[in-house]
Amino acid sequence: MVTVLEAKKFARIKAFKATGLVLTILVLLLLIGETSGDFANGILFFIDAIANIHTIIIMTILFGLTYLFAGRAGEEVIIEKQNILIISLKYVILLSLAITIYVIFIGLLRIKDFSFNGVKNISSTYFLPMFSKTGISLLVVWFWATSKMKDVKS
Secondary structure, X not given: OOOHHHHHHHHHHHHXXXXXHHHHHHHHHHHHXXXXXXXXXXXXXXXXXXXXXXXXXXXXXXXHHHHHHHHHHHHHHHHOOOOHHHHHHHHHHHHHHHHHHHHHHHXXXXXXXXXXXXXXXXXXXXXXXHHHHHHHHHHHHHHHHHHHHHOOOO
């Protein structure tokens, strides 16, 4: 019999491993993309993209919410035997929304236009691309992690 604490711990480990793996792949793809033309300048642009405060905050949001959501997902999947697809979609949407809202907020601060049209323009420019890219990457992570959680015998 798996306890709630064990289920949460197991789920967090699986979610962190999957998130770390996908994030590593995405960072490597960014590195390859930045260095494909001019290697020296590409490295500089890559370091600038990775080492800025907004990237650090987005990673904090990602891993902080993953920690919280994975614990809850472990309880839902392992203990309560809920559907892994629904659990994955729920947490992917919440994570994607949190990251996308942060990006939109920063975009609004940069253009300093808090009017309805400013919010509408930033949202239309950033929301769908950011939400879909984040969502697709996280869907792979969460579906894999919840399928591994389902394999645990309670």
